[in-house]
Amino acid sequence: MLEFSNWQGYKVSFNSENFHICSPWQIKNSPVFGPDSDYTTLAISLLNLINSKNIELDSICIDESKVDVEVLKVATGIKELSKEGHWNLVCHDSASLSISKSNSIDVILPTDLMDFDSEKYKQINAAWEKETSMENVSQGAYISSQQYTESLNSRLNLLAQFDDKTIWPPRQLNDEGSVIDNPKIRLSSTCQIESWTKLSAAGAPSEFSIRAPILDGISTVYVSFEEGTYGVFLLTDDQNIQPVIGMKGEIVVRRIYSQEGQIRYGTKVQLN
């Protein structure tokens, strides 16, 4: 049996031909997604793991009904998907997912999962359903699909520009009035907490007005990267941990909010 380890806030196990990822949360011994995770975020995280092992997936077959393929492509650099690939990405019912060369995959689950309040889980799922409904008119700031897509690569991959110093998020002209080159530098995925706050549900942006009361507010951190840039991010899976200035965190991809029926993904900080 493969052993599980922690990776970007999830549980992973792997050998040369099988990669498996699972949510760290459970209800009655059955894994469930956390408040801002889904198959897309699991898939991105697992493909990042595979990339980190310098394993190249020549072709991959994906269950497109459960994964946002466009976001996956941007976040992982996967160019081509095929209906019949050497590798299969399979979504399991148990908030887990596998990438394997085999067509028949034995689902294995970790044993050290954290308990998720079942009532809160139901409320969160209902909130996402409501928020993602086309009938829901967001009271949040309007960020068009085009604007979201334009910055998605920099957002998901922490791609920065360089113009005497590292710049992130991307900017247009430098102090001399010249166009700054396109983002090419990938920031390190670890960061340091420089400040933090937890907003009450009443103080959270309207984008989060349906979910924030269920989560007892939302937490935001102001972090520094070793490349010299700063950023602000929501925390993910912080139910049982409070940030401290100086603490390290890891940048991970999660759901942010939903607008016009589209779930918007972005980066959050997982506290180490």
Added chain:
Amino acid sequence: MVDVAIIGAGQTKYGNHASGLKGMWAEAAKNAFESVDQNFHPSRIDEAFIGSVAFGGSQLGNTAALLTEHSAMKGISVRRVENACASSGFALRDAWMAIKSGQADVVVAGGIEKMNDLTPERKRFWLGVSGDTEWERLAGLTFPGTYALMARRYFHEFDSTHDDLVNISVKNHMHGFENKAAHLRKEVSFEKAKSGFMVADPLTLYDCCPTSDGASCVVLAADHVVKEFTDDPLWLLSSGAASDNLALHDRPSITQLLATQKASRSAYSMAGLSPSDIDLAEVHDCFTIAELLATEDLGFAGRGEGGKFARQGLGRRNEGDVCINPSGGLKSKGHPLGATGTGQAVEVFKQLKGTVEPSRLVRDAEIGMTHNVGGSGATCAVHIFGRERNA
């Protein structure tokens, strides 16, 4: 170069206002006109600049044309000025520049916001769209969150705790208690302010200004026409303004507002004055940490000493060298976004002319300042006023 005087100033009471935009603006304008000592008629106004975030969006376009139409200024050149919470601070600067340039003799600067006829969700929408919507807001930040990040970082870098912010809140509530125009006219104890409902950790309800309805209006005149209207004008000695990166993460430090520093340096230099010359300052305390930072950025306290300044009560009326927020500030007087900047000028006008309620007069005040900030410091306008034409 033409010198500029304030000859009239008026406002509505801040708070939950029964009137709509047109009624509130007309009330503020009428109060300003009636405060002019003599011979004033609205037909003398050449230009008007009205600050507003157009809260709620009910009259997002041509706001100024609609408002002036309803306040005896129909037909003149008007425009809405928008720089978030600093909108009317910049409207005042634009009015000052219009006279300085010689293009106008009598100009109105004002501001307005109607905030309390919206649902809580729509309020939060409008309150949040002056920050960096694409990167900060999607990281969960509204302005309480942004200023909370600044506060926690400040406590980490310097000798200061949340108790210093509590002192600021208590002081401003004390100052605003007797201000008839104030939104929150109630004194609060240190213990009560310290234990308020947590809005954005470490900021509690008592660290945050209220969302207010309100309008404010000042009338400016060129030196060569001032005598027609008053023998006792208040001189607008200087105007400084600056901008900075919109988002916190693009700034080199989040415990100082560079726009405030730059704008105040410009205003001090133009007036030939220094921080020690200022008798009273209306400071942009949208959150108590904003006042603490402003006392440093405006030069009233050294870097890192704003907490000590607050702890020692140096900004209290008639106790220290400078009275900070004699009106009660945004914390107590209220914060109708677009009206706040010229509302600060209304307070300075009344204080320096000695027409505020006698119990809250800053004694022997000759020089006053207004400090109006947009968002978390992306824009800032600083003005210095004096009883004497050449301070």
